[in-house]
Amino acid sequence: MKRKNLSKAECPVARSLDVIGDWWSLLIIRDAFDGINRFSALQKNLGIARSMLTARLQELVEHRVLETAPASDGTAYQEYVLTEMGRGLFPVIVALRQWGEENLYQPGEQHSVLLETQTGKPVTRLELRSRENQVLTWQDTMVRKLSPDGKH
Known part of the structure; x- marks a missing residue:
């Protein structure tokens, strides 16, 4: 089945999913936050086919989520590093992590946890x-489409 292009959708969620909506892309982004930034290390950690990883990395670079940079250790390799736009996905990755921790593990089942560095x-x-500063639930929010001039 061919994937539908959502890059011109009115909905910001749909446009976001057009860029990062497949699981490989989200896992690559997760690994980039964890400091895994070389092709071979990503492939090993994810267990993904080279062709699939190449395609996903190319898309993430094309959409300015990642950029290539010379290897930080001075070798001839290149690394994939998060751009400012990519770093903006940190709350999304954390939200997915926390949702999974809350809903997809049995009590006492082993999993990783996100800790404060300090x-x-x-x-x-x-x-x-x-x-x-009041906590909001989905019931406390609504979506309103903006007019073409950007007003409510």
Whole structure:
């Protein structure tokens, strides 16, 4: 089945999924946050076919989520590093992680956890907050389409 192009969709979620919506792309981004940035290391960690990894990396670079850079250790290799736009996906990766921890593991089942570097303590659950700092649920929000001039 051919993938539908959502790059011109009115919905920001659909446009985002057009860029990062397959599991390989999200796992590559996750690994980039974990400091895995060479092709061979990504392939080994993910167990992905070379052709699939090449295609996904090319798409992520094309969409400016990743960029290539000379290897940080001075070797002839290149690395794939997150751009500012790519680093902006950190809350998305954390939200997916926390949702998975909460819903996809049995009590006591082993899994990885995200810890604060300075304290070594688990990261607090993400929350959506209002401008007045109140926690919001899906019931407290609505979507409104903007007019072509950008107004409500």
